Amino acid sequence: MKLEIKDLRVSYGGIRALKGVNLTVDEGSIVTLIGANGAGKSTTLRAISGLLKPDAGQITYNGESIAGFPAKEIVKRGVVMVPEGRRVFPDMTVRENLLIGAYLRSDRAGIDQDLKYVMELFPRLSERTWQLAGTLSGGEQQMLAVGRALMAKPKLLMMDEPSLGLAPLVVKDIFSIIRRVNQDGITVLLIEQNANASLRVADYGYVLETGSIVLEGQGRALLENHSIQEAYLGHRKSAIPASGKASSEETSGKHGRKYEVSMNSD
Amino acid sequence: MAKTAVQPINESRPGKVVSVTLTTILLAALALLLWWMQSAISDVYILKITRLCAINITLALAMNLINGFTGIFSLGHAGFMAVGAYTTALLTIPAKSKEMMFMIAPLIKPLDTLTLPFPVALAAGGLLSALFAYLIGMPCLRLRGDYLAIATLGFSEIIRVLIMNAQRLTNGAMGLRSIPANATMAWTYGVALITIAFMALLTSSSYGRALKAIREDEIAAESMGVSLFSHKMMSFMISAFFAGVGGGLLAAYNGTIGQDMFRVSMTYNILMIVVMGGMGSISGSVISAFVVTIGQEWLRFLDGPLTIGSIHTDGVVGLRMVVFAALLLIIIVFFRNGLFGTNEATWSGLWRSIGRMSGHKKRGEAA
Numbered sequence: 001m002k003l004e005i006k007d008l009r010v011s012y013g014g015i016r017a018l019k020g021v022n023l024t025v026d027e028g029s030i031v032t033l034i035g036a037n038g039a040g041k042s043t044t045l046r047a048i049s050g051l052l053k054p055d056a057g058q059i060t061y062n063g064e065s066i067a068g069f070p071a072k073e074i075v076k077r078g079v080v081m082v083p084e085g086r087r088v089f090p091d092m093t094v095r096e097n098l099l100i101g102a103y104l105r106s107d108r109a110g111i112d113q114d115l116k117y118v119m120e121l122f123p124r125l126s127e128r129t130w131q132l133a134g135t136l137s138g139g140e141q142q143m144l145a146v147g148r149a150l151m152a153k154p155k156l157l158m159m160d161e162p163s164l165g166l167a168p169l170v171v172k173d174i175f176s177i178i179r180r181v182n183q184d185g186i187t188v189l190l191i192e193q194n195a196n197a198s199l200r201v202a203d204y205g206y207v208l209e210t211g212s213i214v215l216e217g218q219g220r221a222l223l224e225n226h227s228i229q230e231a232y233l234g235h236r237k238s239a240i241p242a243s244g245k246a247s248s249e250e251t252s253g254k255h256g257r258k259y260e261v262s263m264n265s266d
Numbered sequence: 267m268a269k270t271a272v273q274p275i276n277e278s279r280p281g282k283v284v285s286v287t288l289t290t291i292l293l294a295a296l297a298l299l300l301w302w303m304q305s306a307i308s309d310v311y312i313l314k315i316t317r318l319c320a321i322n323i324t325l326a327l328a329m330n331l332i333n334g335f336t337g338i339f340s341l342g343h344a345g346f347m348a349v350g351a352y353t354t355a356l357l358t359i360p361a362k363s364k365e366m367m368f369m370i371a372p373l374i375k376p377l378d379t380l381t382l383p384f385p386v387a388l389a390a391g392g393l394l395s396a397l398f399a400y401l402i403g404m405p406c407l408r409l410r411g412d413y414l415a416i417a418t419l420g421f422s423e424i425i426r427v428l429i430m431n432a433q434r435l436t437n438g439a440m441g442l443r444s445i446p447a448n449a450t451m452a453w454t455y456g457v458a459l460i461t462i463a464f465m466a467l468l469t470s471s472s473y474g475r476a477l478k479a480i481r482e483d484e485i486a487a488e489s490m491g492v493s494l495f496s497h498k499m500m501s502f503m504i505s506a507f508f509a510g511v512g513g514g515l516l517a518a519y520n521g522t523i524g525q526d527m528f529r530v531s532m533t534y535n536i537l538m539i540v541v542m543g544g545m546g547s548i549s550g551s552v553i554s555a556f557v558v559t560i561g562q563e564w565l566r567f568l569d570g571p572l573t574i575g576s577i578h579t580d581g582v583v584g585l586r587m588v589v590f591a592a593l594l595l596i597i598i599v600f601f602r603n604g605l606f607g608t609n610e611a612t613w614s615g616l617w618r619s620i621g622r623m624s625g626h627k628k629r630g631e632a633a
């Protein structure tokens with residue numbers, strides 16, 4: 001149950017958004033993909049989940065090539081996305097939203113059970129089953145979006161910036177849910193701008209920059225990598241701890257880019 | 267441990283039995299009323315309008331499925347109605363009448379002598395209409411928003427022009443006459459009831475839920491595994507089927523049809539019912555069909571000579587439609603969601619509002 005992406009290229013009407021992305025998500029792990037605005041993170045997820053047709057490259061899941069499959073076939077195989085910006089169905093109830101998640105399933109008992117599971121994960125949703133999703137708070141909507149995807153019984157759950165625009169406490173909730181879901185056996189591919197939090201929870205991380213992976217490594221190691229700290233964690237160069245050196249062995253720059261500690265401090 | 271209240275999928279909502287019983291009683295009462303009207307009311311005009319209401323229910327629900335529930339702004343309704351109307355007419359007019367009617371060129375082969383029972387002809391009209399929807403949907407349903415609306419409107423006009431020119435099939439500009447008057451109270455209300463039941467079942471099924479999901483957010487729907495095109499196509503074809511059946515009823519109701527009946531204004535008429543009742547509300551469309559149909563008849567006086575204060579007109583033909591267009595505008599501007607929005611009239615809702623009203627009264631009495 002491994003997801004492997006090789007040399008994935010995607011373009012929007014001639015404009016290249018992904019210029020050959022390689023990444024691997026091992027079964028049972030949490031993998032994060034971080035990068036600045038416009039780096040191509042969402043594009044990667046959209047291509048995996050079948051919303052976009054890649055120009056070239058391979059996407060294999062569980063040994064099967066799924067590149068170019070319609071979204072439905074990919075959801076059926078257990079690869080499910082929580083889209084960027086929540087995207088709940090506003091004029092439908094919480095319950096209806098969740099049931100749409102289970103649209104391709106026909107095992108009533110299993111659906112009932114997963115409904116229970118989601119309600120237990122998100123007690124706030126269980127109090128609001130008949131409320132219209134559009135009237136939920138931002139945090140509740142994000143929980144609903146995650147819950148809806150869980151209703152599809154994913155083996156690999158892909159989340160596109162679940163913490164976007166949420167208060168710190170709610171972000172904490174979301175991240176503990178990610179851990180919990182992972183402990184329950186679901187592999188997670190997490191896209192985040194919040195590099196700090198996502199690298200902390202992730203087993204492995206990739207850094208995407210203008211359509212290419214420029215860095216990858218163990219979550220902890222990336223967290224301590226200097227260039228990451230500068231670019232995504234808001235640390236100043238002078239504040240880099242000495243421990244950064246050890247970890248730089250575990251991280252590896254790609255595509256000829258050099259990520260080294262620069263000496264000039266400002 | 268947080269205690270969680272979970273409703274299983276097929277739980278019966280509170281008072282389901284009560285509401286089914288009440289609905290059955292209501293329907294029985296309605297049937298009795300219609301039956302009584304037919305014998306007690308001798309005014310043919312009132313009976314005709316009553317039947318027209320039922321036909322409009324079918325037509326409005328057909329349109330509501332695609333425009334309201336699926337969120338696809340299609341303006342091709344009149345074309346589908348035309349297909350249904352001509353099919354039903356051609357399959358029910360007696361051979362003798364057809365022979366007399368087709369003066370310029372005779373009707374093509376099997377149709378000239380073929381006559382089928384009314385329900386079969388209606389169904390054939392619906393099916394042919396759905397087939398047209400399939401062909402039109404292939405290019406149109408890949409478009410979005412305004413483009414889709416314009417494209418479907420264009421195809422509807424194309425159907426009309428084809429009808430005008432297919433002399434040997436449709437009798438061209440002369441239209442069809444002597445269509446047997448099969449649109450009885452039983453047929454019009456029977457079909458309306460079937461349509462209501464079908465739409466209610468469809469929209470509360472998981473398939474219907476997927477259609478609503480497409481309306482709300484296509485990307486989210488697709489990422490949950492709802493394939494957009496096939497669902498849109500199915501909704502479009504079902505909508506066209508019922509529009510075709512409604513058109514067939516209209517042909518039998520009118521007795522004569524011509525291509526000019528099925529101009530864009532026909533689509534707007536039905537659209538008005540749907541918008542007024544609430545896009546995505548079945549009960550809204552049903553109630554609105556009565557209000558608009560009766561209202562349109564009642565406003566007929568506007569087309570005749572009028573005296574308002576000192577102003578006197580000898581009758582401006584079309585004033586009624588001007589007033590109606592203005593009403594539609596007002597509804598769209600001020601009551602964007604129509605009577606019901608996407609909600610349904612339910613017994614529990616009625617019960618609650620009665621409760622609220624009596625609550626007010628009590629407080630009023632206390633004061």
Ligand SMILES: Nc1ncnc2c1ncn2[C@@H]1O[C@H](COP(=O)(O)OP(=O)(O)OP(=O)(O)O)[C@@H](O)[C@H]1O
Pocket residue numbers: 012015017035036037038039040041042043044084193
């Ligand atoms: N529908 C589209 N049409 C054209 N260009 C697009 C489209 N969607 C994304 N792009 C472009 O592709 C590039 C990658 O976009 P993408 O949404 O994948 O970025 P992202 O890494 O998710 O950014 P963010 O963190 O802001 O969400 C950007 O340059 C963007 O402008």
Ligand SMILES: [Mg+2]
Pocket residue numbers: 041042043084160
């Ligand atoms: Mg993005």
